[in-house]
Amino acid sequence: MDQTIVEKIFSRRCNKDVVAGEVVMAPVDGAMMHDITGPLAIEKFYEMGGTRVFDPKKVIMLFDHQIPADSLNAAENQKTMRKFGNEQNILNYDIKEGVCHQVTLEKGRVCPGDIVIGGDSHTCTYGAVGAFATGVGSTDLGFALRYGCLYFRVPDSIRANVTGKFADRVGAKDLILNIIKDITVDGATYKAVEFTGETVSSMPMAGRMTCCNMAIEMGGKVGIVPPDQITAAYLKDRASFQGTDLASDDGATYSSWREYDAGDLVPQVAVPHNVDQVVDVDQVAGTPVDQVFIGSCTNGRFEDMQEAAEVLGNRSFSDKVRVLVIPASRPEYLKTLRAGIIEQFVEAGALVEAPCCGPCMGGSFGLIASGEVSFSTSNRNFKGRQGSTEGKVYLGSAATAAATAITGVITDPREVR
Amino acid sequence: MRVWKFGDNIDTDAIIPGRFLTINDPKGLAEHAFEGFRDGFAGNAQEGDMIVAGRNFGCGSSREHAPLALTGSGVRVVIAESFARIFYRNSVNVGLLLVICPHAGEITEQDQITGHFAEGYIEVSGKRFDIEPVPAFLQRIIDAGGLVSYAKKIRSEDLCMK
Ligand code: SF4
Numbered sequence: 001m002d003q004t005i006v007e008k009i010f011s012r013r014c015n016k017d018v019v020a021g022e023v024v025m026a027p028v029d030g031a032m033m034h035d036i037t038g039p040l041a042i043e044k045f046y047e048m049g050g051t052r053v054f055d056p057k058k059v060i061m062l063f064d065h066q067i068p069a070d071s072l073n074a075a076e077n078q079k080t081m082r083k084f085g086n087e088q089n090i091l092n093y094d095i096k097e098g099v100c101h102q103v104t105l106e107k108g109r110v111c112p113g114d115i116v117i118g119g120d121s122h123t124c125t126y127g128a129v130g131a132f133a134t135g136v137g138s139t140d141l142g143f144a145l146r147y148g149c150l151y152f153r154v155p156d157s158i159r160a161n162v163t164g165k166f167a168d169r170v171g172a173k174d175l176i177l178n179i180i181k182d183i184t185v186d187g188a189t190y191k192a193v194e195f196t197g198e199t200v201s202s203m204p205m206a207g208r209m210t211c212c213n214m215a216i217e218m219g220g221k222v223g224i225v226p227p228d229q230i231t232a233a234y235l236k237d238r239a240s241f242q243g244t245d246l247a248s249d250d251g252a253t254y255s256s257w258r259e260y261d262a263g264d265l266v267p268q269v270a271v272p273h274n275v276d277q278v279v280d281v282d283q284v285a286g287t288p289v290d291q292v293f294i295g296s297c298t299n300g301r302f303e304d305m306q307e308a309a310e311v312l313g314n315r316s317f318s319d320k321v322r323v324l325v326i327p328a329s330r331p332e333y334l335k336t337l338r339a340g341i342i343e344q345f346v347e348a349g350a351l352v353e354a355p356c357c358g359p360c361m362g363g364s365f366g367l368i369a370s371g372e373v374s375f376s377t378s379n380r381n382f383k384g385r386q387g388s389t390e391g392k393v394y395l396g397s398a399a400t401a402a403a404t405a406i407t408g409v410i411t412d413p414r415e416v417r
Numbered sequence: 418m419r420v421w422k423f424g425d426n427i428d429t430d431a432i433i434p435g436r437f438l439t440i441n442d443p444k445g446l447a448e449h450a451f452e453g454f455r456d457g458f459a460g461n462a463q464e465g466d467m468i469v470a471g472r473n474f475g476c477g478s479s480r481e482h483a484p485l486a487l488t489g490s491g492v493r494v495v496i497a498e499s500f501a502r503i504f505y506r507n508s509v510n511v512g513l514l515l516v517i518c519p520h521a522g523e524i525t526e527q528d529q530i531t532g533h534f535a536e537g538y539i540e541v542s543g544k545r546f547d548i549e550p551v552p553a554f555l556q557r558i559i560d561a562g563g564l565v566s567y568a569k570k571i572r573s574e575d576l577c578m579k
Contacts (some may be wrong), residue, residue, distance in 0.1 A: 023554045025575060036438045040481055043441070048568040066439065073439030121479040121503055137481035137507035139564045146568070147576050151554060185426055186473035190502050219476065219501055274426055361478070363435030382428045382477060385435070389453035 002251030004157040005226055006192045009132045009246070013115050020156040020253070027149045028058070029131075030109055030116035034100045035063040036363070037119030037138045039077045042084050044142025053088045054148030060109050060118075061085050062093035064100050065357045066364045098329030098355030101125040101297040105209065106331060108238025112227035112246050115152075117144055122297055122379065124215045128208040129235065130227030130246055132192075135216065155221045156255040157192040157248075158183065162199040164263030169413040171307070172207030173299055173377070173397035175199070176214045177268035179260060181278035189219030191255060194248065199262040200225055205234045206303040213298045214379050217275040267412055270395040273383040281400060281412045289394070290372040291322045292405040293386075295353075296360045299377035299398050300328030302335040308402035309341040311413050316348045318408030323350040324366050326358040350405075362386040368393075375404045420526045421458060421492075423470040428477035429504060431455075433486040440482070443489030450486040464491035469524045471497065475504025484508040494532060496521050496539065496548075509555050510564035517549040 001019070003011065010018045013026050033041055038061070045053070053059055061081065069075035078095075085092035097103040101122055110116050112130035117123060119141040126133035136150070144150045160179055183193075193215045200208065208225045215223030225231075227244035235241055267281040294300070294308050305327060317323045325345050327333035333355050336342050342352055359366030360378040367387030368374045374386050374393045381393040396404075399413035406416060431454040433446055440446050451458040468474075468487065474497040475483060484507050487495065495508070496516045508515045516534060524530070524541055531540040538547050551559065561567035 023552070037479060037481065040441050044565060047565045065435075071439055077439055077441075119479060121477065123479075135479040135503055137479050137484075137503060137510060139481060139510035140506060143564055143568055147571075149576055153552070153554075185476060186499065186501070189473070189499070216477075219473065221502060361435040362430070363438055367436075380428075380430070380477060382430045384453055385430050389431075389434075 002249035004248045004252040029114035032060040032118030040138035041141035050146035056089040067095040102328040111241035125213040127212040127224035159257040162197040162260045164261040172210040174268040176211045183218045185276045186219040272392040287410040293376040295326030296378035298379040304398035305336040308398040311402040317405045320408040425471035429483040432483040443485040446486035447489030462490040468495040476501035484513045512563040520546040
């Protein structure tokens with residue numbers, strides 16, 4: 001029977017043919033826990049009678065949301081997790097490596113065909129390497145830590161097929177925002193979103209991660225890109241894996257099939273307060289902003305920093321704007337640093353912080369006040385997401401963020417030359 | 418019993434803002450439920466109150482703190498036109514009952530609701546609205562009283578520990 005890539009992954013891992021809609025108990029190849037959802041997962045693990053985690057090598061532990069500890073509660077939570085990590089022989093990246101999803105991928109902890117869960121909704125990012133990966137809550141995470149498996153409903157898939165070449169200063173973020181606009185915030189609920197087509201197969205890993213990361217913003221269970229040579233090149237020095245022979249069959253069944261033309265795209269902006277409220281940049285151009293954030297698991301990679309730096313050139317950022325730049329991980333930070341881009345940002349007036357989630361979740365520093373406007377390269381513009389519920393968050397690419405930070409008002413990056 | 422009515426796409430950041438996620442107990446979380454979003458919920462919500470909402474309730478972050486903030490507030494049932502996936506699963510796991518009702522939009526805060534969940538309907542100020550059945554595997558977890566209790570009873574042949 002012809003299967004989607006997701007049905008194939010579940011079939012292989014469960015040793016039987018499964019179809020979308022079926023509920024299976026499947027083994028997990030990785031379980032990611034961070035400082036927010038981790039402490040509760042540990043509590044649940046013990047409540048379920050756990051003593052040893054199923055396999056310490058398959059547990060990914062790190063702190064990224066509130067680091068360095070920004071409150072006593074945060075410090076206590078991290079202490080709890082450190083202790084658990086030590087006792088269970090789990091490799092704990094602690095506060096040193098950066099944002100969970102970027103770190104998990106760059107450390108080679110997820111391979112094509114794996115089933116991975118994480119105590120974070122953006123765990124769907126790992127579909128970028130052709131894995132099935134999904135976010136769960138702390139109780140599910142605790143269950144998986146104990147038993148090494150979890151219940152899943154094998155999801156239906158939506159095929160998002162993309163052709164055409166991006167115009168200059170238009171890229172993966174604009175594409176995914178446009179797809180979310182089309183599919184809507186709950187259009188992919190319970191479903192996998194499979195990204196294919198020549199635009200995706202020629203897209204570097206950074207862009208694939210951006211697209212898969214935002215699958216959850218359509219309600220998706222995972223965003224997934226069939227693994228190929230680009231995946232293999234990315235994983236080569238990071239992991240040993242079985243190869244990339246994994247793709248949907250030609251006759252696989254999709255709940256819907258959508259076609260997108262990347263060549264048609266102009267820079268996209270998600271306006272407050274839902275991620276599917278997406279417009280062409282010219283419709284909001286001129287909107288004054290108070291803060292610009294370039295970072296997060298969506299767009300905090302070297303490629304994003306480079307894109308922003310290219311728009312910036314030797315200009316300065318607007319005096320009216322607070323510009324926060326936070327590379328997503330230590331290696332991405334180092335690459336940015338060595339390329340001279342950190343210096344360029346600091347010269348231009350940005351605050352560059354060490355790798356972490358930063359203001360993305362509004363849980364730590366960099367909050368916006370009532371009436372303030374943030375332009376952010378992250379993935380959510382919910383009311384109150386970055387601070388005051390009276391504030392507003394706009395989302396866009398690193399290029400659009402840089403252009404906006406230069407002028408102080410939302411600006412089309414193609415107009416800054 | 419009071420009904421607290423909400424619209425579409427109520428995200429978990431609205432239910433419990435990110436800055437309170439260092440709190441892990443339901444009562445502590447309840448003090449900040451809907452803070453800045455629907456002030457007056459925390460402190461006034463009482464045991465047995467119900468939340469009624471539109472589409473996609475609970476979208477966004479996977480924080481289990483969201484259903485816990487609701488159970489800590491005394492809410493035992495949320496009725497909505499649809500729920501986001503992770504929130505649905507989390508709620509089942511922590512024993513918060515979620516009811517999918519296509520007519521949720523017609524319910525107002527003035528209504529009195531009586532649940533006949535096992536029978537597949539709710540009674541809203543005299544009117545009868547059908548609700549969607551719960552998938553069988555989730556019903557087993559609900560019947561056990563949440564995933565923790567379910568896990569304690571699970572048989573090894575139901576697992577795949579390899
Ligand atoms: S960067 Fe933002 S979206 Fe990504 S894991 Fe951190 S808080 Fe979540």
